[in-house]
Amino acid sequence: MTSSNLILTNVTKRFGGLTAVDDLSFTVKAGQIYGIIGPNGAGKTTVFNCITGIHPCEEGSIHWNGEDITRLPPHKVAERGIVRTFQTIRLFEQMSVAENIMSGRHIKSKQGWWNGIFPTPSSRADEESNWDVVAELLHFFDLEAYAVKPVGALAYGIQRRVEMARALATEPSLLILDEPAAGLNENETQELIDTIYRIRQRGVTILLIEHDMDLVMEVTEYLTVINFGKKIAEGTPDIVQADPAVIEAYLGSDDDDF
Ligand SMILES: Nc1ncnc2c1ncn2[C@@H]1O[C@H](COP(=O)(O)OP(=O)(O)OP(=O)(O)O)[C@@H](O)[C@H]1O
Ligand SMILES: [Mg+2]
Structure with a gap:
């Protein structure tokens, strides 16, 4: 278990003259619920883009389970058990809830496209077990009533659950959530906390960005706070919340969620 860490070491990411992530280091331990917080534009999503290979960093390194994943493309990062959701929901709107969750299975599938036309016993067995996983996730996220509904027609809070279900369909060991409570009402946020x-009980480590401080204070065990791409504090939520540098960063921004 101890090797199952995510370690960022001196990660720097620039966009032209802007340093979005600046010499950032932190470690997420296996089984943790770890939070990244900071004012709008602090560089939080960019950190996730570096980890998942969408925007590889220019300097520093990212290690996962002892392996250097700094330069891996997104599909290779996903194959290693790191999967994310996005700040803005990205689902196949015309497809049903079940089909969207099924799309998360593709990453696991060893079958080629031709198996759809010429099914073999092994491809049939794979397909069956994939649908078993989808059924279990529909149940886990209380989505059974919406299984055949097109995702685009569903309420925002339900779409958020579909996104998490699709991510879990890949059987990740690290789930990265970018503002999972954004747009949720109070009840939905409470459900999300649960x-x-x-999800953690399934053995999945969780790394999340969140502006909703009730959620952050309740679920995260450890936090890194960034501002202008730099780490300004880290620690348990109660320690971080009382940190003058953190209070100053939030007071100095137009971000009134903290
Ligand atoms: N692809 C990009 N090209 C150029 N600049 C970018 C790109 N992505 C992010 N940035 C810039 O990098 C900085 C950090 O952005 P990022 O989206 O990581 O912030 P954030 O902390 O996630 O903010 P928010 O809380 O608003 O989601 C911002 O100044 C942003 O404009
Ligand atoms: Mg963001």
Whole structure:
């Protein structure tokens, strides 16, 4: 278990003259619920883009389970068990809830496209077990009533659950959530807190960005706070919340969520 860490070491990411992530280091331990917080534009999503290979960093390194994943493309990062959701929901709107979750299975599938036309016993067995996983996730996220509905027609809070279900369909060991409570009402946020705990019980480590401080204070065990791409504090939520540098960063921004 101890090797199952995500370690960022001196990660720097620039966009032209802008340093979006600046010499950032932190370690997420296996089984943790770890939070990244900071004012708008602090560089939080960019950190996730560096980890998942969408925007590889220019300097520094990212290690996962002892392997250097700094330069891996997104599909290779996903194959290693790191999967994410996005700040803005990205689902196949015309497809049903079940089909969207099924799309998360593709990364696991060893079958080629030709198996759809010429099914073999092994491809049939794979397909069956994939649908078993989808059924279990529909149940886990309380989505059974929406299984055949097109995702685009569903309420925002339900779409958020579909996104998490699709991510879990890849059987990740690290789930990265970019503002999972954004747009949720108070009840839905409470449900999300419960869901995050239940996901962790499945043996999944969780790294999340969140502006909703009730959620952050309740679920995260450890936090890194960034501002202008730099780490300004880290620690348990109660320690971080009382840190003058953190209070100053939030007071100095137009971000009134903290
Ligand atoms: N692809 C990009 N090209 C150029 N600049 C970018 C790109 N992505 C992010 N940035 C810039 O990098 C900085 C950090 O952005 P990022 O999206 O990581 O912030 P954030 O902390 O996630 O903010 P928010 O809380 O608003 O989601 C911002 O100044 C942003 O404009
Ligand atoms: Mg962001």
